[in-house]
Amino acid sequence: MKEGEITQIILLKFEKTGTIRMSMIDISEKKEITRTATASGRIKLKPGTIRLIKNKQVEKGDVFEIAKVAGMLAVKKTPDAIPHCHQIPITSIKIDFEISDNYIDATVIVKTIAKTGVEIDALCGVATALLTIWDVVKKYEKDEQGQYPGTGICEIKILEKIKGE
Amino acid sequence: MKEGEITQIILLKFEKTGTIRMSMIDISEKKEITRTATASGRIKLKPGTIRLIKNKQVEKGDVFEIAKVAGMLAVKKTPDAIPHCHQIPITSIKIDFEISDNYIDATVIVKTIAKTGVEIDALCGVATALLTIWDVVKKYEKDEQGQYPGTGICEIKILEKIKGE
Amino acid sequence: MKEGEITQIILLKFEKTGTIRMSMIDISEKKEITRTATASGRIKLKPGTIRLIKNKQVEKGDVFEIAKVAGMLAVKKTPDAIPHCHQIPITSIKIDFEISDNYIDATVIVKTIAKTGVEIDALCGVATALLTIWDVVKKYEKDEQGQYPGTGICEIKILEKIKGE
Amino acid sequence: MKEGEITQIILLKFEKTGTIRMSMIDISEKKEITRTATASGRIKLKPGTIRLIKNKQVEKGDVFEIAKVAGMLAVKKTPDAIPHCHQIPITSIKIDFEISDNYIDATVIVKTIAKTGVEIDALCGVATALLTIWDVVKKYEKDEQGQYPGTGICEIKILEKIKGE
Amino acid sequence: MKEGEITQIILLKFEKTGTIRMSMIDISEKKEITRTATASGRIKLKPGTIRLIKNKQVEKGDVFEIAKVAGMLAVKKTPDAIPHCHQIPITSIKIDFEISDNYIDATVIVKTIAKTGVEIDALCGVATALLTIWDVVKKYEKDEQGQYPGTGICEIKILEKIKGE
Amino acid sequence: MKEGEITQIILLKFEKTGTIRMSMIDISEKKEITRTATASGRIKLKPGTIRLIKNKQVEKGDVFEIAKVAGMLAVKKTPDAIPHCHQIPITSIKIDFEISDNYIDATVIVKTIAKTGVEIDALCGVATALLTIWDVVKKYEKDEQGQYPGTGICEIKILEKIKGE
Numbered sequence: 001m002k003e004g005e006i007t008q009i010i011l012l013k014f015e016k017t018g019t020i021r022m023s024m025i026d027i028s029e030k031k032e033i034t035r036t037a038t039a040s041g042r043i044k045l046k047p048g049t050i051r052l053i054k055n056k057q058v059e060k061g062d063v064f065e066i067a068k069v070a071g072m073l074a075v076k077k078t079p080d081a082i083p084h085c086h087q088i089p090i091t092s093i094k095i096d097f098e099i100s101d102n103y104i105d106a107t108v109i110v111k112t113i114a115k116t117g118v119e120i121d122a123l124c125g126v127a128t129a130l131l132t133i134w135d136v137v138k139k140y141e142k143d144e145q146g147q148y149p150g151t152g153i154c155e156i157k158i159l160e161k162i163k164g165e
Numbered sequence: 166m167k168e169g170e171i172t173q174i175i176l177l178k179f180e181k182t183g184t185i186r187m188s189m190i191d192i193s194e195k196k197e198i199t200r201t202a203t204a205s206g207r208i209k210l211k212p213g214t215i216r217l218i219k220n221k222q223v224e225k226g227d228v229f230e231i232a233k234v235a236g237m238l239a240v241k242k243t244p245d246a247i248p249h250c251h252q253i254p255i256t257s258i259k260i261d262f263e264i265s266d267n268y269i270d271a272t273v274i275v276k277t278i279a280k281t282g283v284e285i286d287a288l289c290g291v292a293t294a295l296l297t298i299w300d301v302v303k304k305y306e307k308d309e310q311g312q313y314p315g316t317g318i319c320e321i322k323i324l325e326k327i328k329g330e
Numbered sequence: 331m332k333e334g335e336i337t338q339i340i341l342l343k344f345e346k347t348g349t350i351r352m353s354m355i356d357i358s359e360k361k362e363i364t365r366t367a368t369a370s371g372r373i374k375l376k377p378g379t380i381r382l383i384k385n386k387q388v389e390k391g392d393v394f395e396i397a398k399v400a401g402m403l404a405v406k407k408t409p410d411a412i413p414h415c416h417q418i419p420i421t422s423i424k425i426d427f428e429i430s431d432n433y434i435d436a437t438v439i440v441k442t443i444a445k446t447g448v449e450i451d452a453l454c455g456v457a458t459a460l461l462t463i464w465d466v467v468k469k470y471e472k473d474e475q476g477q478y479p480g481t482g483i484c485e486i487k488i489l490e491k492i493k494g495e
Numbered sequence: 496m497k498e499g500e501i502t503q504i505i506l507l508k509f510e511k512t513g514t515i516r517m518s519m520i521d522i523s524e525k526k527e528i529t530r531t532a533t534a535s536g537r538i539k540l541k542p543g544t545i546r547l548i549k550n551k552q553v554e555k556g557d558v559f560e561i562a563k564v565a566g567m568l569a570v571k572k573t574p575d576a577i578p579h580c581h582q583i584p585i586t587s588i589k590i591d592f593e594i595s596d597n598y599i600d601a602t603v604i605v606k607t608i609a610k611t612g613v614e615i616d617a618l619c620g621v622a623t624a625l626l627t628i629w630d631v632v633k634k635y636e637k638d639e640q641g642q643y644p645g646t647g648i649c650e651i652k653i654l655e656k657i658k659g660e
Numbered sequence: 661m662k663e664g665e666i667t668q669i670i671l672l673k674f675e676k677t678g679t680i681r682m683s684m685i686d687i688s689e690k691k692e693i694t695r696t697a698t699a700s701g702r703i704k705l706k707p708g709t710i711r712l713i714k715n716k717q718v719e720k721g722d723v724f725e726i727a728k729v730a731g732m733l734a735v736k737k738t739p740d741a742i743p744h745c746h747q748i749p750i751t752s753i754k755i756d757f758e759i760s761d762n763y764i765d766a767t768v769i770v771k772t773i774a775k776t777g778v779e780i781d782a783l784c785g786v787a788t789a790l791l792t793i794w795d796v797v798k799k800y801e802k803d804e805q806g807q808y809p810g811t812g813i814c815e816i817k818i819l820e821k822i823k824g825e
Numbered sequence: 826m827k828e829g830e831i832t833q834i835i836l837l838k839f840e841k842t843g844t845i846r847m848s849m850i851d852i853s854e855k856k857e858i859t860r861t862a863t864a865s866g867r868i869k870l871k872p873g874t875i876r877l878i879k880n881k882q883v884e885k886g887d888v889f890e891i892a893k894v895a896g897m898l899a900v901k902k903t904p905d906a907i908p909h910c911h912q913i914p915i916t917s918i919k920i921d922f923e924i925s926d927n928y929i930d931a932t933v934i935v936k937t938i939a940k941t942g943v944e945i946d947a948l949c950g951v952a953t954a955l956l957t958i959w960d961v962v963k964k965y966e967k968d969e970q971g972q973y974p975g976t977g978i979c980e981i982k983i984l985e986k987i988k989g990e
Contacts, residue, residue: 022224024402026422028364028441034523041318059187060249065890069578070248072519073898076574076582077246079406081293082300083235083399084225087406087419089582091610092521111523115421119313120300127292127318128246135247135285146326148284153206153292153321158313189897191917193859193936199688230395234743237684238403241739241747244901248894252901252914254747256775257686276688280916352719354567356587358529358606371813389682390744400743409571411737411788412795413564413730414720417571417584445586449808450795457787457813458741465742465780476821478779483701483787483816488808517884536978554847555909560725565908568733576902576953577960578895579885614973615960622952622978623906630907630945641986643944648866648952648981653973694853729908732849736904736912749912751940752851771853 024084030115033164039122040107041156043130047102049140054099060136067106067136068095071129075110078121088114088121095129106130107159119158126156189249195280198329204287205272206321208295212267214305219264225301232271232294232301233260239293240275243286253279253286260294271295272324284323291321354414360445363494369452370437371486373460377432379470384429390466397436397459397466398425404458405440408451418444418451425459436460437489449488456486519579525610528659534617535602536651538625542597544635549594555631562601562624562631563590569623570605573616583609583616590624601625602654614653621651684744690775693824699782700767701816703790707762709800714759720796727766727796728755731789735770738781748774748781755789766790767819779818786816849909855940858989864947865932866981868955872927874965879924885961892931892954892961893920899953900935903946913939913946920954931955932984944983951981 045053053063060066072093079085092111097104108125110118130153134141141151210218218228225231237258244250257276262269273290275283295318299306306316375383383393390396402423409415422441427434438455440448460483464471471481540548548558555561567588574580587606592599603620605613625648629636636646705713713723720726732753739745752771757764768785770778790813794801801811870878878888885891897918904910917936922929933950935943955978959966966976 022226023398023425024420024423025225026441028421028443060190061187061893062887062890065887066248066894068518068886069891069894070246072578073575074246075519080403081235081239081242082297083231083402084297084300086421087417087582089419089584090519091523091581093519095518111521113523117311120296120303123296123299123318127296131285131288131292132247132249134288135249138285146282146328148323148326151322153288154319156318156321157316161311161313163311188893188920189900189915189918191936193916193938226398227392227395230392231399233391233683234396234399237743238740245898248897251916252747252912254749254914255684256688256746258684260683276686278688352721353563353590354570354585354588355720356606358586358608390685391682396743400741404741407741410568411730411734412792413567413726414792414795416586417582419584447806450791450798453791453794453813457791461780461783461787462742462744464783465744468780476777476823478818478821481817483783484814486813486816487811491806491808493806517886520885555850556728556847557722557725560722561729561908563721564726564729565906569906572906576895576899577957578891579957579960612971615956615963618956618959618978622956626945626948626952627907627909629948630909633945641942641988643983643986646982648948649979651978651981652976656971656973658971728848732908733905735849747912749914750849751853751911753849755848771851773853 024086027086027115032113032115034113035117036109036111036162037117037119037122038107038109038159039119039126039157040105040159041126041130042103042105042154043133044103044150044152044154045137046141046150049137050099050102052140053137058137063133063136064097067129067132070132071095071108071125074128075108075121075125078124081124082120085120086116088112088116088118090118090121093125095125104133117161119161123156123158189251192251192280197278197280199278200282201274201276201327202282202284202287203272203274203324204284204291204322205270205324206291206295207268207270207319208298209268209315209317209319210302211306211315214302215264215266217305218302223302228298228301229262232297235297236260236273236290236294240273240286240290243289246289247285250285251281253277253281253283255283255286258290260290269298282326284326288321288323354416357416357445362443362445364443365447366439366441366492367447367449367452368437368439368489369449369456369487370435370489371456371460372433372435372484373463374433374480374482374484375467376471376480379467380429380431382470383467388467393463393466394427397462400462401425401438401455401459405438405451405455408454411454412450415450416446418442418446418448420448420451423455425455434463447491449491453486519581522581522610527608527610529608530612531604531606531657532612532614532617533602533604533654534614534621534652535600535654536621536625537598537600537649538628539598539645539647539649540632541636541645544632545594545597547635548632553632558628558631559592562627565627566590566603566620566624570603570616570620573619576619577615580615581611583607583611583613585613585616588620590620599628612656614656618651618653684746687746687775692773692775694773695777696769696771696822697777697779697782698767698769698819699779699786699817700765700819701786701790702763702765702814703793704763704810704812704814705797706801706810709797710759710761712800713797718797723793723796724757727789727792730792731755731768731785734788735768735781735785738784741784742780745780746776748772748776748778750778750781753785755785764793777821779821783816783818849911852911852940857938857940859938860942861934861936861987862942862944862947863932863934863984864944864951864982865930865984866951866955867928867930867979868958869928869975869977869979870962871966871975874962875924875926877965878962883962888958888961889922892957895957896920896933896950896954900933900946900950903949906949907945910945911941913937913941913943915943915946918950920950929958942986944986948981948983
């Protein structure tokens with residue numbers, strides 16, 4: 001028995017059990033209701049970088065404003081980036097940052113009146129806002145070898161998902 | 166003295182010290198050399214979800230193939246998403262996944278011959294690949310209240326950045 | 331009488347008969363109803379390439395999963411690519427492939443509840459899915475001169491368009 | 496007192512007065528009504544260029560058709576380009592041009608049934624249509640030094656915004 | 661032995677034979693040379709529609725100009741649409757149409773000086789130009805039931821691929 | 826003689842004089858040199874709006890930071906928006922604003938080492954930065970009827986185009 005034959009048997013098996021071949025799932029019958037999702041995440045930075053951000057001395061500009069803009073655009077582009085995501089008409093985006101001594105927390109709240117939830121959209125906003133912060137301060141985060149031993153993004157999660165008012 | 170006046174004084178101050186107003190930095194004089202960046206990240210999932218992925222029983226399709234495609238596209242779209250990123254002609258993208266009992270690790274290696282590095286591009290690939298996994302398995306990760314208490318993305322970092330061959 | 335003058339006469343003529351100058355047509359008054367479109371198309375490949383696909387031995391990955399993801403994203407990006415297409419909130423996308431000895435058929439079903447149909451969106455999904463297959467297997471399709479004498483995409487058509495449930 | 500400290504004081508001040516930190520504003524409660532916006536703008540060109548356009552002798556093609564297509568696509572991509580813009584399902588776009596001896600006027604009418612207005616979308620259409628004209632005729636507008644002393648875009652404005660039928 | 665176990669055995673098997681897991685292939689070592697690709701394709705239309713196109717009586721505008729613009733933009737967006745395609749700096753795009761009694765042929769020639777070929781980019785241009793023609797004339801192609809029995813896109817192929825001058 | 830016939834005669838005429846059918850022009854033979862373009866433009870605003878901007882009291886955030894980010898992204902997306910524009914690897918973008926009592930001037934300097942100039946890219950940056958300012962302050966610019974009688978964008982022009990160092 002050759003390799004190709006085994007694969008085909010398994011494939012047929014799955015086709016019968018119906019576990020493969022789903023594409024973007026059908027939400028036609030779901031109700032249009034208010035849906036809100038709150039996502040958050042953290043970027044760990046050097047205390048020196050945090051100080052530059054606090055003092056607005058980062059060369060590329062106001063870190064939070066740049067990250068907020070990038071995050072908003074990313075929320076709206078979610079169905080372009082995440083294959084199975086539906087196109088949702090977002091009615092509101094709120095992006096906030098909290099700054100500590102060696103990390104920054106980003107929170108993104110996305111709201112819509114739609115047939116499906118917006119948690120992935122909120123997560124995309126958080127991830128892009130944090131990646132933008134990294135990009136904007138990368139000069140201060142690199143060590144002498146050009147590496148980023150201490151920089152990292154973590155704790156990306158959904159704080160809350162609400163259906164209805 | 167009114168509020169507006171204080172702001173203007175501060176603004177002028179910064180303009181003189183030259184810390185504001187940088188846009189996309191000038192890389193014209195940098196050399197075109199081979200540059201590689203390896204980024205990685207982790208998504209924590211329920212053991213039950215991990216089993217479905219291993220058994221290829223996830224309804225939306227092959228989780229790793231979908232995440233790999235989304236990750237590749239995200240690497241190439243980095244300058245569209247991250248405001249200060251330069252447009253880099255990527256010569257190679259490698260995306261791999263390692264599956265454990267309650268998490269999946271994604272690794273993205275991006276290579277180019279260009280005037281600036283591709284670490285942010287590699288990070289964008291990791292973040293989008295992990296967000297795509299979340300989206301594809303979200304049905305299995307939600308609890309009865311529709312929340313995601315255990316799901317999370319963490320440890321997004323640069324493992325290595327190499328300049329030259 | 332010089333060339334320019336003739337043109338102006340003709341132009342004026344058309345402006346009066348009202349046959350030029352339409353932009354994206356007005357669908358404001360059309361009813362939001364369920365609309366479904368099924369498009370299909372075929373890519374002709376070498377029998378050897380088909381065998382590699384069936385045996386999952388194609389170097390770039392699972393051909394159908396990659397094509398399905400590219401097809402889904404293309405359906406959603408239709409109004410970005412086709413100038414006169416309206417932005418439609420797609421509620422469902424189904425993409426399937428049927429594999430024969432020397433060709434693959436792709437079928438894309440797109441569903442929405444909207445003021446206008448989604449047949450062009452379904453066609454965009456079919457075309458992009460088939461072009462992605464070509465790209466993924468191009469290495470096996472090229473002859474010794476680097477040409478593609480037998481590869482081709484054909485029979486892209488609308489199988490069915492349904493208005494209402 | 497050092498520079499950084501002053502900034503922080505000011506920042507806190509603003510946080511208390513609540514003037515910072517707004518992201519994409521919440522339109523959830525606004526009513527879905529018919530909304531129309533008419534924007535216009537002008538590009539000043541050399542009389543010789545205008546003659547080439549009138550005579551359809553511009554090398555790159557029919558200037559108005561190209562500009563109309565670029566303008567329509569730009570209207571639909573407004574929320575991708577303008578950070579705070581909501582995603583609006585446009586129901587109609589009309590783009591027209593009026594040609595004078597040394598300028599062309601573009602008018603863009605955008606219509607929707609939505610929770611917020613489309614004036615920025617109409618302005619994006621005007622700006623992109625005019626920039627496309629510039630690009631298509633730039634060869635004829637440059638002087639011997641490769642400069643554009645007479646070319647310019649001006650009078651971009653909203654002619655009318657209508658709420659309701 | 662349960663279903664999941666079989667799958668894992670097969671998966672391991674493939675991992676060892678090294679046939680899975682390729683992402684965007686590495687072209688770093690390939691030479692930057694002139695590369696040209698010519699693609700073509702055909703759309704079958706009703707004779708009545710062809711007459712309207714010839715007489716420039718199509719309501720939405722000049723069919724060939726609209727299709728040419730959409731085709732050019734699609735060529736440039738190929739790496740956004742086709743996952744494994746590299747970003748190529750296109751140096752020239754030529755799009756032409758030939759009109760017969762019941763079909764239109766589109767030809768797209770793409771040229772670059774790059775490390776890899778542009779045949780997929782040329783095919784994307786052809787497909788999008790033909791889909792745009794369909795969209796622009798769909799009103800005249802539909803039968804009384806709103807179906808498209810005779811409309812179809814076929815013969816999408818690569819006429820020639822050239823490496824070097 | 827009927828309308829259609831006249832058109833065909835004119836069309837044939839033009840085909841013979843060779844004035845139609847150009848697509849994205851061939852720059853393969855042009856030299857890769859340093860190229861810089863400086864574009865500027867002006868937005869006229871109410872004195873009250875200007876004061877809010879100066880005092881950083883605009884609800885949606887720091888007007889200049891938001892406009893700068895939108896402008897940078899627009900420069901990079903020029904070949905997506907303007908059909909005949911080549912894809913240029915931008916090496917530097919500088920965006921600055923000068924604020925007067927009733928208008929704001931934006932200046933965008935774009936630099937590249939490429940086969941063709943970047944003046945259209947710089948103009949796209951100016952237009953998008955100014956449109957973003959309009960969007961961010963539109964609440965303060967509208968009159969009681971929701972119209973914008975005094976708001977306008979003007980004087981978009983190329984200040985300088987430089988070839989070589």
